Each structure stands twice: as structure tokens, then as C-alpha cells.
Amino acid sequence: MKLTADQLRDKYLSFFASKGHAVISGASLIPENDPTVLFTTAGMHPLVPYLLGERHPSGTRLTDVQKCVRTGDIDAVGDSCHLTFFEMLGNWSLGDYFKKEAITWSFEFLTQHLGFSPDQLSVTVFAGEDGIPRDEESIAIWKSLGIPEARIHALPKEDNWWGPAGATGPCGPDTEMFIDNGQPACGPACRPGCRCGKYIEIWNDVFMQYNKTAEGTYEPLKQHNVDTGMGVERTICMMNGCATVFETELFAPLMAQIKALSTVRPEEESAVRAERIIADHMRTSVFILGDPKGGVKPGNVGANYVLRRLIRRSVRYAKLLGIAPGYTRSLAEIVIDNYKHVYPELEKNRETVIGELTAEEERFEKTLTAGQREFDKVAGALKQHGQTTLSGRTAFKLYDTYGFPLEFTEELAAELGLAVDRAGYEEAFKKHQELSKQGDATFKGGLADNTVATTRLHTATHLLHKALQMVLGPHAQQKGSNITPERLRFDFSHSEKMTPEQLKQVEEIVNDAIRRNLPVTMETMTIEEAKARGATALFAAKYGEQVKVYAAGDFSMEVCGGPHAATTGELGGFKIQKEESSSAGVRRIKAVITAKE
Numbered sequence: 001m002k003l004t005a006d007q008l009r010d011k012y013l014s015f016f017a018s019k020g021h022a023v024i025s026g027a028s029l030i031p032e033n034d035p036t037v038l039f040t041t042a043g044m045h046p047l048v049p050y051l052l053g054e055r056h057p058s059g060t061r062l063t064d065v066q067k068c069v070r071t072g073d074i075d076a077v078g079d080s081c082h083l084t085f086f087e088m089l090g091n092w093s094l095g096d097y098f099k100k101e102a103i104t105w106s107f108e109f110l111t112q113h114l115g116f117s118p119d120q121l122s123v124t125v126f127a128g129e130d131g132i133p134r135d136e137e138s139i140a141i142w143k144s145l146g147i148p149e150a151r152i153h154a155l156p157k158e159d160n161w162w163g164p165a166g167a168t169g170p171c172g173p174d175t176e177m178f179i180d181n182g183q184p185a186c187g188p189a190c191r192p193g194c195r196c197g198k199y200i201e202i203w204n205d206v207f208m209q210y211n212k213t214a215e216g217t218y219e220p221l222k223q224h225n226v227d228t229g230m231g232v233e234r235t236i237c238m239m240n241g242c243a244t245v246f247e248t249e250l251f252a253p254l255m256a257q258i259k260a261l262s263t264v265r266p267e268e269e270s271a272v273r274a275e276r277i278i279a280d281h282m283r284t285s286v287f288i289l290g291d292p293k294g295g296v297k298p299g300n301v302g303a304n305y306v307l308r309r310l311i312r313r314s315v316r317y318a319k320l321l322g323i324a325p326g327y328t329r330s331l332a333e334i335v336i337d338n339y340k341h342v343y344p345e346l347e348k349n350r351e352t353v354i355g356e357l358t359a360e361e362e363r364f365e366k367t368l369t370a371g372q373r374e375f376d377k378v379a380g381a382l383k384q385h386g387q388t389t390l391s392g393r394t395a396f397k398l399y400d401t402y403g404f405p406l407e408f409t410e411e412l413a414a415e416l417g418l419a420v421d422r423a424g425y426e427e428a429f430k431k432h433q434e435l436s437k438q439g440d441a442t443f444k445g446g447l448a449d450n451t452v453a454t455t456r457l458h459t460a461t462h463l464l465h466k467a468l469q470m471v472l473g474p475h476a477q478q479k480g481s482n483i484t485p486e487r488l489r490f491d492f493s494h495s496e497k498m499t500p501e502q503l504k505q506v507e508e509i510v511n512d513a514i515r516r517n518l519p520v521t522m523e524t525m526t527i528e529e530a531k532a533r534g535a536t537a538l539f540a541a542k543y544g545e546q547v548k549v550y551a552a553g554d555f556s557m558e559v560c561g562g563p564h565a566a567t568t569g570e571l572g573g574f575k576i577q578k579e580e581s582s583s584a585g586v587r588r589i590k591a592v593i594t595a596k597e
């Protein structure tokens with residue numbers, strides 16, 4: 001059966017709606033208040049509080065399409081199916097149905113709605129490990145649906161265990177579904193999960209029964225959940241008989257433009273790889289820059305660094321194909337046009353996306369040739385002397401002076417058979433940081449967060465947002481938020497530097513709200529009702545969608561996922577540490593609270 005991505009999304013959501021699921025909006029690509037990951041990596045990610053037992057406003061059966069970014073596999077991009085951005089279709093049971101319904105519906109959707117033959121289907125289940133038993137129940141369900149034992153493979157944790165998404169959180173055994181594309185097995189050991197390309201993973205049903213704690217132990221969850229995920233790009237690729245995801249309609253116009261802009265054709269394999277890398281990285285960058293939450297710009301830390309790396313890596317591969325500078329604009333236009341009917345935020349942020357992309361391209365253009373020359377000089381000398389490692393100092397110089405991300409230098413070096421002294425690089429980096437006192441760039445370890453400290457800072461963020469609007473005007477709207485246990489960081493639209501008086505006023509208003517010890521309460525209502533009551537709603541929600549609204553007494557009201565402090569008094573006191581520019585028209589405040597415990 002041939003199917004477009006639009007048709008697939010619709011089919012999936014209506015199928016699960018017909019099974020009693022509420023269709024909810026996918027979340028932002030930038031996770032809120034979760035320092036354990038930089039981007040949303042799976043549909044379950046924004047649902048973690050509900051998988052852990054909090055009540056979801058839309059009920060216990062949910063379905064959606066979620067934008068995801070995973071950069072762990074960035075080096076694999078260029079083959080037929082690896083991508084750094086993808087869309088995930090998902091359905092969830094929050095303590096509602098479990099294995100029987102989940103597997104039966106997956107089977108029904110694949111065979112009756114997508115037209116796959118049951119004979120093409122192979123599945124894997126959890127074989128049991130670490131005191132957790134083999135998943136006999138799933139095996140029995142697959143058999144009852146007519147899948148013969150020979151096509152049910154029990155595999156260890158490495159293959160059939162999913163999660164948590166970050167360092168801690170919900171996880172459990174899973175059953176994965178594969179479509180056999182009919183090509184001959186690569187050998188006697190060939191089975192689903194084999195990388196030869198015969199078996200293509202199409203869907204994953206995770207049975208979330210455990211919570212991984214910060215100590216690394218698995219504790220049973222209060223409720224048994226189901227979390228499933230199906231990749232849009234891969235599925236339409238298989239359904240339309242495309243050999244690679246880059247041939248699907250989601251990539252075809254982009255690939256055509258890259259080809260049209262190319263003036264050099266290196267050896268076939270590297271040309272194809274370069275085209276795919278450019279297409280993938282541009283699409284991901286457009287989605288990150290166009291996210292409704294905003295706030296991620298090319299930079300040197302965290303998510304900003306990932307974005308910078310994606311753009312710069314694409315520029316380098318564009319050079320390889322002889323693509324003239326300025327190319328990012330036309331590619332971004334194509335991505336936006338291709339997706340704007342599904343993700344209107346891209347159209348809304350078109351100018352910002354293109355502005356940031358072209359500015360970063362230009363910044364890198366300026367130093368790329370000089371940096372490449374420096375690299376060639378050093379690498380050439382090393383080769384001549386039979387050495388195999390590029391020093392950390394050189395790698396740092398390439399980073400600091402020429403804007404080469406470390407991974408980028410590593411890639412160039414690897415092409416010449418050289419390694420890079422990473423530890424030496426880190427050392428040089430640290431030294432530089434100490435010298436220039438940019439202590440801000442430290443990464444926090446992966447502690448899961450909904451700690452008391454971050455929860456209170458989250459409440460402080462709401463108070464700050466309201467106070468800024470009172471002092472500066474209603475245009476001062478949230479553009480981004482990032483919370484660590486130590487501080488909050490808040491980006492908002494405002495084009496001038498705030499005066500000391502304005503800062504003082506904002507601080508006083510927040511501290512007054514803290515002194516009044518207002519109760520923080522939550523109510524569930526439709527998005528229309530929330531807006532009618534005057535709640536600030538930052539993110540798109542579907543018409544009629546149930547949302548949570550948090551109010552701090554009569555002071556502020558925002559549509560938000562929580563969690564929050566119980567009262568504003570818990571915050572103790574509020575202090576702004578810094579006010580600075582974040583990007584054009586956006587200011588940034590860093591602030592702390594002085595809660596006693």
C-alpha cells in the first residue's frame with residue numbers, strides 16, 4: 001500500500017482514537033526542566049511525570065506524533081535510515097491496558113490498516129535478565145495472533161529493554177516488530193536486529209513497569225504502562241518501496257535541491273553520504289531553530305553546541321560537493337515549505353530560522369578555510385613524522401580560533417588515520433575557562449530532576465514571567481527556560497537592556513508574591529477555557545485539548561505541565577544575578593532563590 005506521511009499520521013491517530021485514546025499535541029523539541037537530556041528523544045519523554053503516576057489531564061489512553069532529535073547516532077547518518085531528527089507516532093496506556101491490548105492493536109494496525117502481511121512480520125521479546133523474568137506473556141500473545149515460534153526471538157536486555165530516556169526514569173522490557181523485506185538472510189545468525197538490512201524495525205511496544213533510580217536500581221512502578229513508538233520516515237519508506245528514507249517525499253525536494261546546487265562530484269559513495277548528511281542536518285537544524293519554545297541558538301554549550309555542530313558539519317559537506325556559500329537559505333525554505341502544514345511554528349519562525357542559519361553559516365565560512373589550512377599543516381607534519389595523535393592543544397586552537405567543534409576535528413583527523421587527544425583538549429578547554437572565568441559552561445551530571453530545588457525554581461519562573469510583563473509590558477513573553485538545581489535562566493522578548501530600576505522593580509514584585517505565601521494550585525480545563533480565564537499559554541494545543549493550568553494565588557496563571565512548589569512562600573527569596581542579551585530582540589535573566597532547606 002502506498003501512503004504519504006500525512007496519511008500515515010492521520011491513520012495512526014484515528015486508529016488509536018477509535019480505541020479510546022485522546023489525541024494530544026506533541027511537545028516541544030526542547031525538554032522543559034529536564035537537565036538529563038538536551039532534546040526530546042522519544043514520544044514518552046514529555047509524558048514521564050504521568051508514567052510515574054501523576055494524572056494526565058486527557059486521561060489514561062493517549063496518542064500523538066512527537067518530534068524527536070537523537071544525536072547519539074550522528075556518525076551513522078549517511079546510510080539508508082539513520083536520522084538525527086524524526087517523527088515518532090506513539091500510543092500510551094497510563095496504568096490502563098497492558099500487553100494484550102497493546103500487542104493486539106499493533107498487529108491489527110500493521111496488518112489491517114497498513115496492509116503488511118502477517119508473513120512479513122518477525123518480532124523480538126525480552127529473554128529475561130538481572131532477575132527479571134522472560135516475557136512469556138508477550139510470547140503467548142504473539143502466538144495467539146498467529147506468529148509462529150520461529151519468528152518470535154527472545155533477546156537479552158541489550159536488545160529488548162527500553163529506557164530510561166535520560167539517566168533515570170521509567171523503563172521496561174519491550175517487544176519490537178520487524179518487517180522482513182524479502183532479501184536473503186546474510187548468514188545463519190541473521191535475525192531481527194541484524195544490521196544487514198533484511199529486517200527493518202518498524203515499531204516498539206515498551207511495557208514500562210520499572211523506574212530506574214539515581215542509584216541505578218530498578219524499582220517497580222506504581223502503575224503498569226505501555227509506551228509505543230513507530231518512526232514516520234522509516235514506515236513510509238517501507239510502504240512506498242523506497243530504498244532509503246531520503247527517497248521519501250519528506251526528503252525528496254531537499255535532495256533534489258542539494259544535487260542542483262552541487263558543482264563537484266567526488267567519488268560516488270562519499271557524494272551520496274555528503275548529500276544525505278547535508279539534508280539530515282539541515283532538516284534537524286530547521287526544526288530546532290523553529291521550535292515554538294525557541295531559545296536554542298548556535299553556541300558553545302549543551303543544545304546550542306549540538307545545533308552549531310549540525311550546521312557546521314553540513315557546511316563542511318557542502319564544500320565537498322562544491323556548493324556555493326549561502327546555500328542554507330534555500331534548503332531551509334524547502335524544509336519549511338514541506339512541513340509547515342503539519343508544524344505551523346516553522347512558518348511562524350521562518351525569518352528567525354533562516355536568519356540564524358545563514359548567520360552561523362557565514363560565521364563558519366569566515367574561518368573555515370583558515371582553519372582547514374591550519375589543520376592540514378599540523379596533520380601533514382604529524383604524518384610526516386609518523387605520529388598518530390593530534391594534540392589536545394591543536395584541537396583546542398581549532399575550536400577556539402577557527403570554530404571547529406571537537407568532533408569535527410576528530411572526523412577530519414580520522415579521515416587521515418589520526419586520533420585526537422581528547423583528554424588534552426578537555427584540559428586546554430578547562431584552563432582557558434579558568435583564565436577567562438567563563439565558569440558557566442560546566443555541564444551538570446545526569447541527575448533526574450524534579451528535585452525540590454528545581455521545582456521551586458520552576459515556580460519562581462512563573463512569578464518572574466508575570467512580573468516582567470507587569471514592568472515591561474505584555475510583549476515580554478517567555479522565549480525559553482532552563483533550570484538547574486542552582487539557578488533559573490529565563491529568555492523573554494524585549495529589545496532593550498533593562499534598567500537597574502526595572503530589575504529592582506521585578507525583583508520586588510516577585511519577592512512580594514513570595515512573602516504573600518500564595519498557594520500554587522492546579523486545575524485541568526480545555527485550552528479555550530484556560531485562555532478565556534486569562535492564563536498565559538505558550539505552546540500550541542489542539543482545539544478542545546485538556547491542559548493543566550497552574551495558578552499562584554491571584555498573581556499568575558499559566559498553562560504548564562508542572563510540577564510546582566505548593567506555596568510561593570517555600571521559595572524564601574528571589575534574586576536576579578544577571579540580565580543580558582540572548583539574541584536579537586530576546587533578553588536573558590539568570591536568577592536564584594534563597595529557600596532555606
Ligand code: SER
Nearest residue numbers: 042044204227228229
Ligand atoms: N520509547 C520507545 C522508543 O523510543 C517507544 O516509543 O522506541
